[in-house]
Amino acid sequence: MAAPYATDPAQSRGRLYAEEESAHRSLFQRDRDRIIHASAFRRLKHKTQVFIEHEGDYFRTRLTHSIEVAQVARTMAASLDLNVELTEAVALAHDLGHTPFGHTGEEALNALMAPYGGFDHNAQALRIVTDLERHYAEWDGLNLTWETLEGIAKHNGPVTGDIPWALAEYNKRHDLELHTHASAEAQVAALSDDIAYNNHDLHDGLRAELFSTDELAELPILHDCFAEVDRQYPELNYYRRRHEALRRFFGLLVEDVLAVSAANIKALAPASVRDVRAAGRMMIQFSPALWRDLKTIRQFLFTRMYRAPAVVEMRVAVTQMIDELFPFFMTNPEELPKQWRKDVADARDETALARIVSDYIAGMTDRFAIQQHARLIGGTPVPAGVTDGH
Structure with a gap:
C-alpha cells in the first residue's frame, strides 16, 4: 500500500487535453508506456553519455543509461512506498532532451x-513530450499527466530565476x-x-583504459569495496x-539514499504529496558524508x-560539427526534412527559425549527425577516439 505522501493516480491533476482513460492501466502506467513508445526514446540507443556512439558496443548509451536509472528508481520507490509507475515514467523520460x-x-x-x-536538455525533454512527438490525431506531444510533466521539468529541484525558454513557454499554458x-x-x-552514472562511468572508464583498477581502489568508498572483495x-x-567491487559501490549508494530519505520523510511526516512539494528541501538525498x-x-x-x-x-571535433550544422540549416532551411519545412514556413522571425533548427539538431543521434555533416558540409571525419577493441 502506498504511503500518504505518495502520488495517487486517482488524485491526478489530469492531462492538458481531456481523454478517456484506460480500463487496464493507471494514468502513470499509460504515461510510462507512451514514453517507451516515443520516437525520441528509441533514438536514445544511438546517443551517448561520454563516448561517441561508434566507439564501441560496450559503452553506455542514453538508452541503456535510462533503463538503468529506471531500474534503480523502481527499487527505491517501492522501498519508500511511493508510486512506482510515476517514478519509472520520470526516470525513463529524464534524458529525452539530450x-x-x-x-x-x-x-x-x-x-x-x-x-x-539558449538550450537546456531538461526543458527540451519537456518540449519533446508536449510538442515535438507528433503522432496523435488530436494533439501534439504525448499528453502526459501533470505529475509526470512536473517530474520531467523539476526533478532536480525548483526552477527559478532565468527559466529556459522551452519550459517557460509551456508553463504559460499549463502551470x-x-x-x-x-x-x-x-x-x-x-x-x-x-x-546510475556514478557507477557506469567508472565501468566505462575502466573499459576504455583511461584509468586502472588500482587507481579506483584508492578512492573513497571504493577503497572499502575493493578491500571487502579481496x-x-x-x-x-x-x-x-572490479565488477564485484563496483557492484558493492552501487549497492552502498542505494542503501545510503534509502536510509537518509526515510529519515527525512519521518522527520517531515508529510500527510500528502503537497507537503513534499512545500517542504522547502529535497526529501530524497545522499548523506552529507557520502556526498x-x-x-x-x-x-x-x-x-x-x-x-x-x-x-x-x-x-x-563534434563541437565543430554542431557549429557548422546550425548555421548551415539557418541559411538553407530547405535542406530540413519535409515534415520540418511546414514549421519553417510558419516561422515568424529568425528566433522561431533558430528554435526549429535547434529542435532538429537536438533530435539527431550521434551517427545521424556525423552522416548529415559529411553529406552537407564534408570535411575531416570524426577521429577514432577511444575504443574498447570490440
Whole structure:
C-alpha cells in the first residue's frame, strides 16, 4: 500500500487535453508506456553519455543509461512506498532532451542558441513530450499527466530565476508550479540518475583504459569495496574483482539514499504529496558524508575521463560539427526534412527559425549527425577516439 505522501493516480491533476482513460492501466502506467513508445526514446540507443556512439558496443548509451536509472528508481520507490509507475515514467523520460554527443553537444548548441533563448536538455525533454512527438490525431506531444510533466521539468529541484525558454513557454499554458519541489517520485528519479552514472562511468572508464583498477581502489568508498572483495575472494581474477567491487559501490549508494530519505520523510511526516512539494528541501538525498566522497570520485572522473586527451580531441571535433550544422540549416532551411519545412514556413522571425533548427539538431543521434555533416558540409571525419577493441 502506498504511503500518504505518495502520488495517487486517482488524485491526478489530469492531462492538458481531456481523454478517456484506460480500463487496464493507471494514468502513470499509460504515461510510462507512451514514453517507451516515443520516437525520441528509441533514438536514445544511438546517443551517448561520454563516448561517441561508434566507439564501441560496450559503452553506455542514453538508452541503456535510462533503463538503468529506471531500474534503480523502481527499487527505491517501492522501498519508500511511493508510486512506482510515476517514478519509472520520470526516470525513463529524464534524458529525452539530450543532444547528440552528450554534454559536449548540449554546450555547443546552447552557445549557438544564446541569442535565441539558449538550450537546456531538461526543458527540451519537456518540449519533446508536449510538442515535438507528433503522432496523435488530436494533439501534439504525448499528453502526459501533470505529475509526470512536473517530474520531467523539476526533478532536480525548483526552477527559478532565468527559466529556459522551452519550459517557460509551456508553463504559460499549463502551470507546473516551477517554484516548488517536485514529488518524492520525481526526486527518486533524480537521485537514481546520479547513482546510475556514478557507477557506469567508472565501468566505462575502466573499459576504455583511461584509468586502472588500482587507481579506483584508492578512492573513497571504493577503497572499502575493493578491500571487502579481496577479503572474501583473495584469488579472484581482474575482471571479476572490479565488477564485484563496483557492484558493492552501487549497492552502498542505494542503501545510503534509502536510509537518509526515510529519515527525512519521518522527520517531515508529510500527510500528502503537497507537503513534499512545500517542504522547502529535497526529501530524497545522499548523506552529507557520502556526498563529499562522491564529489571526490566525480572530480577524479572529470580529470581522468571527461577531460582525457582522447575525449577532448573528440569534443573539439563534434563541437565543430554542431557549429557548422546550425548555421548551415539557418541559411538553407530547405535542406530540413519535409515534415520540418511546414514549421519553417510558419516561422515568424529568425528566433522561431533558430528554435526549429535547434529542435532538429537536438533530435539527431550521434551517427545521424556525423552522416548529415559529411553529406552537407564534408570535411575531416570524426577521429577514432577511444575504443574498447570490440
